[in-house]
Amino acid sequence: MKAVRFTRYGGPEVLELAEVEAPHAPAGQVRVEVRAAGVNGLEWKTRQGLLREVRPLRLPAGVGGDAAGIVDEVGVGVTDVRVGDAVFGSGRETYAEHAVLTSWAPLPPGVCFEEAAGFATPFETALRVLDDVGVRGGHTVVVNGASGGVGSAAVQFAVDRGATVVGVAGPSNQDYVASLGAVPVVYGPGLVDRIHALLTSGVDAAVDIAGSGVIAELVALTGDPTRVVSIADFTATRHGARVSTGVGLDKTHALREGARLVAAGRLTLPVTRTFPLAQAGAAQVVSASGHVRGRIVVTVTDQRRQP
Numbered sequence: 243m244k245a246v247r248f249t250r251y252g253g254p255e256v257l258e259l260a261e262v263e264a265p266h267a268p269a270g271q272v273r274v275e276v277r278a279a280g281v282n283g284l285e286w287k288t289r290q291g292l293l294r295e296v297r298p299l300r301l302p303a304g305v306g307g308d309a310a311g312i313v314d315e316v317g318v319g320v321t322d323v324r325v326g327d328a329v330f331g332s333g334r335e336t337y338a339e340h341a342v343l344t345s346w347a348p349l350p351p352g353v354c355f356e357e358a359a360g361f362a363t364p365f366e367t368a369l370r371v372l373d374d375v376g377v378r379g380g381h382t383v384v385v386n387g388a389s390g391g392v393g394s395a396a397v398q399f400a401v402d403r404g405a406t407v408v409g410v411a412g413p414s415n416q417d418y419v420a421s422l423g424a425v426p427v428v429y430g431p432g433l434v435d436r437i438h439a440l441l442t443s444g445v446d447a448a449v450d451i452a453g454s455g456v457i458a459e460l461v462a463l464t465g466d467p468t469r470v471v472s473i474a475d476f477t478a479t480r481h482g483a484r485v486s487t488g489v490g491l492d493k494t495h496a497l498r499e500g501a502r503l504v505a506a507g508r509l510t511l512p513v514t515r516t517f518p519l520a521q522a523g524a525a526q527v528v529s530a531s532g533h534v535r536g537r538i539v540v541t542v543t544d545q546r547r548q549p
Contacts, residue, residue, distance in 0.1 A: 245338030246522045246540075249302040251291030254523030257305065264340045266315060271333075272323060272343050273315035278359035278516075279336040280308030281538040282391075283474075286526040304335025305522065306540075310349065310358035314340070323348075330358035330501075332366065332493050337522050337540055345493035350505040356513050360391055360537030364511060365500030366493040367473060367486075368395035372403070374471045374486050375447035379404025382445050384437065384463060387452025388424055389415035391511055391537045392473070395500065396449055397422045398509045408437055408445070410452075418535055434459050450475055450483075452532070457481045512536035 243264045248256040267273040285305055287293055310330035313323050323329060323346065331346030345366075349358050377383050383400050387393040388409030400407045401423035409424030410433065419426040427436050433456060437445070446469065448460035453474025458481055460470045467482030478485050503509035514536045517525040525538050 243339040244519065245335065246305045246519065247302050248289055248305065251289065251294065251301075253290070254286075254527050256289065257523040257526075259520050259522075260302075262304075262338075265335070265342050267317035267320075267342055269318040270320060271317045272313050272320055272329070272346060273317075273340055274309060274311035274329065274331075274343055275314045276309045276311040276336060276339060276341050276542045277355035278310050278542060279306045279338075279341075279540045280360040280363060280391075281517075281522075281525045281529050281540060282307060282363050283529055284363075286530045289526065304338060306336030306338070306341070307332055307334065308359060308362040309333060309336035309341050309343065310355040310361075311341075311542075328355070330355075330361050331497060332362040337519060337542075339542055345497055347494070347497035347501045350501045353504060356516060356539050356541060357511065357537075359539045360511055360513060361500055361504075362493060362497060364391040364395035364537070366488060366491070366496040367392045368399050369496045369499060370488050370491070371449040371451075371471050371473060371486050372396060372399055374484065375449065375469050377403060377405050377447050381447060382406040382408070382441060382443055384408045384410065384445055384448040384460060385424065386410040386429070386448065386450045386454065386456055386460065387474075388419045388422070388426075389535045390451060391534070393451040394422055394511055394536060395509070396451065397424045398503070399500075402503060402508055406441075408440065410456075412533060414533075415535055429454060429456070434462050437463060449473075450478070457483050513539050515539070516541050 328349040331343040333343035389411040407424040409419035416426040445463040450472035470483035472478040
């Protein structure tokens with residue numbers, strides 16, 4: 243099968259489309275014929291070697307963690323899906339024609355593979371950080387980095403819980419953030435004052451998706467560092483806030499909860515850009531720009547072959 247690989251750390255040019263042996267589904271997991279794979283920031287950071295101390299790789303290595311496709315192999319003990327089912331989920335080395343998924347959920351009705359390919363990481367991460375700071379109905383929560391995939395999901399999950407959401411994003415994404423149900427605000431100096439001017443009550447919690455160096459401001463807004471969590475700023479602990487990684491956690495509940503809201507029309511994650519498998523490096527360049535609205539997806543097989 244064809245898969246994107248890299249043999250050394252570096253820029254997007256180290257990614258190569260190679261012919262490799264297809265993986266097989268171990269017990270408790272499934273293999274899919276990948277139709278599309280989601281592009282996440284973790285992937286270009288890993289490729290550059292920025293995480294080699296905490297996530298060492300044995301090179302050559304594949305790329306990707308999210309995918310949508312058709313189940314074509316079921317591991318021992320799996321009973322909730324069959325060969326031929328359309329699913330999306332989280333796994334490993336998903337920039338490939340076949341990939342193994344460790345967590346999955348059925349493709350929601352009316353959702354194409356391209357759209358579903360970008361669901362897994364945003365769903366799991368967004369729900370995890372909202373739970374980390376205990377967001378519930380009646381709360382006011384600030385989401386820093388509200389226009390990307392994880393931020394978009396966090397806004398919509400929080401709104402669905404009945405929370406008031408302040409979404410921090412760039413000037414060009416203010417209307418988009420508002421369309422998700424948040425009160426939009428532009429990032430940059432004076433953020434605390436701008437948010438205070440928008441609200442008649444205090445801020446109960448804050449989640450940092452963007453990692454843009456605003457932890458001190460978020461702590462000032464909540465008045466309690468334990469009510470602030472980041473997925474991207476590893477200096478957050480210096481301010482008493484937390485860093486959430488989700489390493490080793492089962493994602494099944496989050497995937498199914500996100501799929502339920504998608505099917506009900508209460509959550510959407512638009513696909514901003516698509517790239518063919520051979521242009522995975524270009525997809526990661528766009529992801530690394532930090533100005534993405536919604537999701538970036540790598541398409542692997544003919545999208546007209548729907549179930």
